Amino acid sequence: QQQVKQSPQSLIVQKGGISIINCAYENTAFDYFPWYQQFPGKGPALLIAIRPDVSEKKEGRFTISFNKSAKQFSLHIMDSQPGDSATYFCAASMGGSQGNLIFGKGTKLSVKP
């Protein structure tokens, strides 16, 4: 119930292409769904986040699509660049005394020039 399942584990995309990473969850109490980008040796950086009352959110080249009925959400990176090569984590959290993030296992993205 507390898991967030992320796929694929790794992804290779050509420069200019679209990168798509998917996540699924079971617990309907989750109310916040962020995506983090992490470069080797660095901390995760918040990329974009969505709440379940919204079906899509776009910030620059990054878009989250959210399907509440299917309990799925995805990250789309348009016009992928070599500088986007990193590990991406989806996460979910709920309010209350827990309030911590439940992470997916991560997707290693490589964008080829």
Place this chain on the structure above:
Amino acid sequence: DTEVTQTPKHLVMGMTNKKSLKCEQHMGHRAMYWYKQKAKKPPELMFVYSYEKLSINESVPSRFSPECPNSSLLNLHLHALQPEDSALYLCASRLWVGKGTEAFFGQGTRLTVV
């Protein structure tokens, strides 16, 4: 400013040493977290502080001892660690533990236990 500052960036310690990791934020956040991250794995929750009180301890061994001296500062005291404790230790903060608030991470401390 969404900065969470962690010091030191790198730490090498022997199994008999005592050391401390430090985390600082000035965003007025009242929830602060310690995570441990092993290579090619997601961050794993260790401790949660809410309004300077420990609210979650995820069954972490007693050789890790957290401390929250004030609303801006979080420490992790280390003693008698094992080589398997080598990892990236991450601090994060959120406005509060309630609904839908953004969580920001520091750059981490790379800990090596020899």
